[in-house]
Amino acid sequence: xxxxxxxxxxxxxxxxxxxxxxxxxxxxxxxxxxxxxxxxxxxxxxxxxxxxxxxxxxxxxxxxxxxxxxxxxxxxxxxxxxxxxxxxxxxxxxxxxxxxxxxxxxxxxxxxxxxxxxxxxxxxxxxxxxxxxxxxxxxxxxxxxxxxxxxxxxxxxxxxxxxxxxxxxxxxxxxxxxxxxxxxxxxxxxxxxxxxxxxxxxxxxxxxxxxxxxxxxxxxxxxxxxxxxxxxxxxxxxxxxxxxxxxxxxxxxxxxxxxxxxxxxxxxxxxxxxxxxxxxxxxxxxxxxxxxxxxxxxxxxxxxxxxxxxxxxxxxxxxxxxxxxxxxxxxxxxxxxxxxxxxxxxxxxxxxxxxxxxxxxxxxxxxxxxxxxxxxxxxxxxxxxxxxxxxxxxxxxxxxxxxxxxxxxxxxxxxxxxxxxxxxxxxxxxxxxxxxxxxxxxxxxxxxxxxxxxxxxxxxxxxxxx
Numbered sequence: 001x002x003x004x005x006x007x008x009x010x011x012x013x014x015x016x017x018x019x020x021x022x023x024x025x026x027x028x029x030x031x032x033x034x035x036x037x038x039x040x041x042x043x044x045x046x047x048x049x050x051x052x053x054x055x056x057x058x059x060x061x062x063x064x065x066x067x068x069x070x071x072x073x074x075x076x077x078x079x080x081x082x083x084x085x086x087x088x089x090x091x092x093x094x095x096x097x098x099x100x101x102x103x104x105x106x107x108x109x110x111x112x113x114x115x116x117x118x119x120x121x122x123x124x125x126x127x128x129x130x131x132x133x134x135x136x137x138x139x140x141x142x143x144x145x146x147x148x149x150x151x152x153x154x155x156x157x158x159x160x161x162x163x164x165x166x167x168x169x170x171x172x173x174x175x176x177x178x179x180x181x182x183x184x185x186x187x188x189x190x191x192x193x194x195x196x197x198x199x200x201x202x203x204x205x206x207x208x209x210x211x212x213x214x215x216x217x218x219x220x221x222x223x224x225x226x227x228x229x230x231x232x233x234x235x236x237x238x239x240x241x242x243x244x245x246x247x248x249x250x251x252x253x254x255x256x257x258x259x260x261x262x263x264x265x266x267x268x269x270x271x272x273x274x275x276x277x278x279x280x281x282x283x284x285x286x287x288x289x290x291x292x293x294x295x296x297x298x299x300x301x302x303x304x305x306x307x308x309x310x311x312x313x314x315x316x317x318x319x320x321x322x323x324x325x326x327x328x329x330x331x332x333x334x335x336x337x338x339x340x341x342x343x344x345x346x347x348x349x350x351x352x353x354x355x356x357x358x359x360x361x362x363x364x365x366x367x368x369x370x371x372x373x374x375x376x377x378x379x380x381x382x383x384x385x386x387x388x389x390x391x392x393x394x395x396x397x398x399x400x401x402x403x404x405x406x407x408x409x410x411x412x413x414x415x416x417x418x419x420x421x422x423x424x425x426x427x428x429x430x431x432x433x434x435x436x437x438x439x440x441x442x443x444x445x446x447x448x449x450x451x452x453x454x455x456x457x458x459x460x461x462x463x464x465x466x
Contacts (some may be wrong), residue, residue, distance in 0.1 A: 008048020010390060011039070016059040017382055019359040025050075026058060028388040035384060053392050059362055060380050061093025061125075061389035062344055063369040065150075066240060066264065066312035068336070069095075072118045073103025078317045078409050080122035083340060086407035088124040090341040091391035095125060096150055096373050099132030100164040101316075107132040107164070109143045126389070128373055133175045133186065134165050141178045150373035151185035153240070156192045156222045160287070160335065169225075176233040185236040185372065190222035190247075191288050207277040207284070210330035214289050216244040223247040227254035230261045238372060239263040241314045243288040245298035248307055262309045262372060265299055267346045268337045270311065272296075280328025286316065287335040300354055303364065310368035311347055315340035317410050338408050348395055358395070 008028055015024035017036065025042040027035040064087065070077040087095050097115070099106035106112050106129060119127060131144040133154035141152060154175070155166040167175070179186060194217060202209035223239060227250060230237040239251070242265045254261050268286060273293035277284045284290060302308045316336030324333040339346065348361060362380070370380035378387045403411050 006049055007051050009042070009050045010058055010392070011042070011050055011052045012058045012392070013055045014057045015382065016057060016358050016362060019357075021057070021358060024058075026382060026388070026390065031388055033382060033384050033386050033388050036382065056392050056394050057358060058382075058390055058392050059358065060366045060382055060386075061391045062091050062365045063094040063096075063373075063375065063379055064092045064313050064315070064340060064343065064365075065096040065128075065310075065369040065373050066266070067095040067097055067315045067340060068101055068317065069097045070101050070317070071122075072114065074101055076319050076409075077101065078315075080119045080127070081124075082407060082409040083315070084122070084124040084127060086341040089407050091344045091393060092340065093125050093389035093391065094128065094370075094375065094379055095340070096128045096130055099130050099153055100159060101161050103163060105132050105134075105161075105164045106130065106144075106149070107134050107137050108140045109147055112144055112147055112149060126379075126387075128375065130187065130373075132164060133167060133171070135167060135171045138171075138174045138178050141175065141184075142182065145182055145184050150375075151187060151236075151238075152179070153187040153189070155189040156225065157189065157218070159189070172225075172229055176229055176235050179235045180233055183236075183374075185238055187238045187240050188222070188226050190226055190239045190242070191218045192222035192225070194218055194221060204329040204331040205279050207274060207279070207281070207330055210285060211274055211289050211291070213331075214287065216246045216291070219244045219288055220247045220250065223250055227251070227259055227261065230254060230259040231257060234258075234260060236260045236262075241266050241269070241286075241288065241312075242299075242308065243269050243291055243295075245295050245302060248298070248302050252307055262368075263307075264310045264312050264369075264372075265303070265308050266312055266314045266337075267339050267343045268314075269299055270296065270303075271346050271350055282323050282325060282328055282330055282333035284337070285323075285330055285333045285335050286314070286337045300350075304354070304356070309364075310372065311343075311364045312369065313340045313343045315408075317408055319410055338410070341407055342401065344391070344393070345399075352395070 009025050011025045013023045014021050015026065017024060023039050025037045025039065026033060027037060067083060068078065069080055069083045071079040084095065102115060104111040104114065106115055112129065112131065115129060128150045131141065131149035131152045133141070133152045155164065157166055159166055175186065191214065202212070226237055226239060231254060237260065242263050251261060251263055268290060272284065272290045273296050274290055275292060277290065299308065315338055317338040318334040318336055322334040344365065347365065351360065367376065367380035370376040379389055
């Protein structure tokens with residue numbers, strides 16, 4: 001079958017339906033899943049083009065609800081064209097763009113409209129958007145909900161960019177009152193400055209210097225505030241990129257008490273550990289920081305127990321000069337890791353060794369993320385009526401990661417690490433061979449797609465890198 005062909009059905013001996021994997025044919029019509037048939041019920045004489053992928057796994061496309069695209073304003077860092085191309089190459093069929101680090105940030109209805117204009121004609125996958133909560137913008141929240149934002153994000157600590165200031169306690173109470181009764185969700189970067197935090201006075205070339213400056217208690221104190229707000233207002237709240245396992249008991253206690261609270265962690269917290277980060281390797285700096293191997297295993301245990309709801313990339317790129325690769329100064333480098341294209345193989349490489357199954361991948365990377373951004377009536381499940389967003393891949397096959405095959409804009413520092421060895425390699429163990437992403441348009445006034453991706457037929461696309 002040629003690339004660009006119209007696909008009417010996909011056949012495989014390994015189609016993931018619910019928790020079961022087995023032979024099936026997924027029939028597609030007008031961008032939606034029309035039917036799912038057994039092999040014996042599917043006629044070979046159908047008029048549509050059938051893509052037979054043998055024993056490759058067919059499952060719902062990944063929904064990555066934590067991506068910093070940075071357009072407009074910082075397109076030298078990333079942009080819709082490169083970010084969504086990288087997403088498609090990695091089996092991610094929907095992204096949700098964070099309200100920063102674009103200029104302007106998505107904190108007003110006008111700024112949201114500007115971001116939509118910038119995205120038009122540049123997206124290879126479906127794209128939704130988070131709004132932002134900053135001091136003084138509370139009257140913008142409901143208009144942005146009406147315009148289609150998936151929810152909102154705020155910072156309890158300096159965000160790293162001046163145009164997206166962090167909120168005070170008063171700002172939080174004001175925003176929560178605005179969000180009551182809307183069904184929307186408020187996302188928290190849950191770190192908070194503490195009086196006795198260790199200053200960055202050690203060797204700036206050593207990762208331990210940076211790690212000691214952002215101790216676990218910064219997350220714990222912030223999450224305590226989030227749980228109290230969530231209980232008081234009964235507004236959906238979500239903790240982004242949990243790096244420390246220490247606040248997990250606090251989160252569980254709040255949930256048991258009735259707080260509508262969810263939490264995510266990221267591929268880098270599950271794949272890396274502080275002990276293995278070499279001196280000067282600033283590509284591994286992120287906030288909150290990568291912690292030790294014992295903490296990593298506690299995150300995996302919480303994920304298996306259902307205490308962490310989902311896994312995302314927190315794709316946060318910048319230009320190489322901002323990572324201070326030449327000086328290796330952790331105290332001055334930008335905090336962010338680029339892994340949008342490689343989340344699925346990174347996750348599966350580690351998860352499969354810990355007893356996770358394919359249906360766990362879908363639950364953690366597709367279904368729960370879809371629920372967070374209210375796309376679960378369209379995405380995250382292979383069932384009639386849902387969007388025909390499919391990822392087709394081989395969980396047993398390895399592939400090499402080379403700089404030339406990375407679709408992120410700034411690829412010099414974003415070659416992903418192999419799972420759990422703490423450093424970059426060119427081989428991703430037990431990783432995937434992605435055949436391609438088959439995605440339909442994202443319909444409805446909420447979470448609009450880019451115009452270029454609004455199509456009625458499903459087209460076969462294959463990553464040039466895999």
